[in-house]
Amino acid sequence: MTLLETALGIGAAAVALIAPAVATPTAPPAPTAAPTVASGLPEPTITQQLIPFGAARKAQMARYSKIHYGHGSWRLHPRGVVEHYTATNSLESVFATFRSNQPDPELGQKPGVCAHFVIDRDGTIYQMVPLNIRCRHTVGLNHRTIGIEHVGMSDADVMGNRRQLRASLALTAWLQVRFGIPTGDVIGHNESLDSRFRRENYGPWRCQTHGDMTRATMNRFRSLLNDNLTGTTVDRSRPDWVDSGC
Numbered sequence: 001m002t003l004l005e006t007a008l009g010i011g012a013a014a015v016a017l018i019a020p021a022v023a024t025p026t027a028p029p030a031p032t033a034a035p036t037v038a039s040g041l042p043e044p045t046i047t048q049q050l051i052p053f054g055a056a057r058k059a060q061m062a063r064y065s066k067i068h069y070g071h072g073s074w075r076l077h078p079r080g081v082v083e084h085y086t087a088t089n090s091l092e093s094v095f096a097t098f099r100s101n102q103p104d105p106e107l108g109q110k111p112g113v114c115a116h117f118v119i120d121r122d123g124t125i126y127q128m129v130p131l132n133i134r135c136r137h138t139v140g141l142n143h144r145t146i147g148i149e150h151v152g153m154s155d156a157d158v159m160g161n162r163r164q165l166r167a168s169l170a171l172t173a174w175l176q177v178r179f180g181i182p183t184g185d186v187i188g189h190n191e192s193l194d195s196r197f198r199r200e201n202y203g204p205w206r207c208q209t210h211g212d213m214t215r216a217t218m219n220r221f222r223s224l225l226n227d228n229l230t231g232t233t234v235d236r237s238r239p240d241w242v243d244s245g246c
């Protein structure tokens, strides 16, 4: 078939039946495909550096989920993102910690801590855990959120590092488009108690959070994020905080 016949979805015989006996000048065919709608964002460059996460660690994550969220699964269907900084100066130490799968010092339970992504100071994005697996990065939110770590010692370290911040915004915005995550569900670890997804069945941890990535930092981060999301269909509303009672 000719290209025109292929585009019309008909074969040569059908064309013969409808073809006029005498060739007449015809207008060029109208384009049949609608122009591509720019609803997505380009995938940032991501370096894969996956930690081992085999059957044993998955089983540990499922058990953790059962204890803390009441439902024993290691599978993640991302609904939000939690931003962190590592409080270390090197990517290597973070990778080693995530790999080591050490039990937590309080309950002595595995799996060890991890995050899905770590962004180094030079802006390189490393993926350490697949996005369909839960990672232990934020008490109360591991069953719903992707964790992103930034190598640095403070909020200001991250926000003041242009390459690292640019990479972080690009990665987070891309994840939001991919999973339909509103900007209001991109939070800092320090905001974790106020998240609408927060759940913690273990009493002593019900009000536990960390100091990294505060409300003031994240208000600035979310504003920059929304600039990156211009032209997408992602919900750019402010967070819908809940009162944790903590």
Ligand SMILES: [Zn+2]
Pocket (backbone or CB within 6 Å): 083, 084, 085, 137, 189, 210, 212
């Ligand atoms: Zn954190």
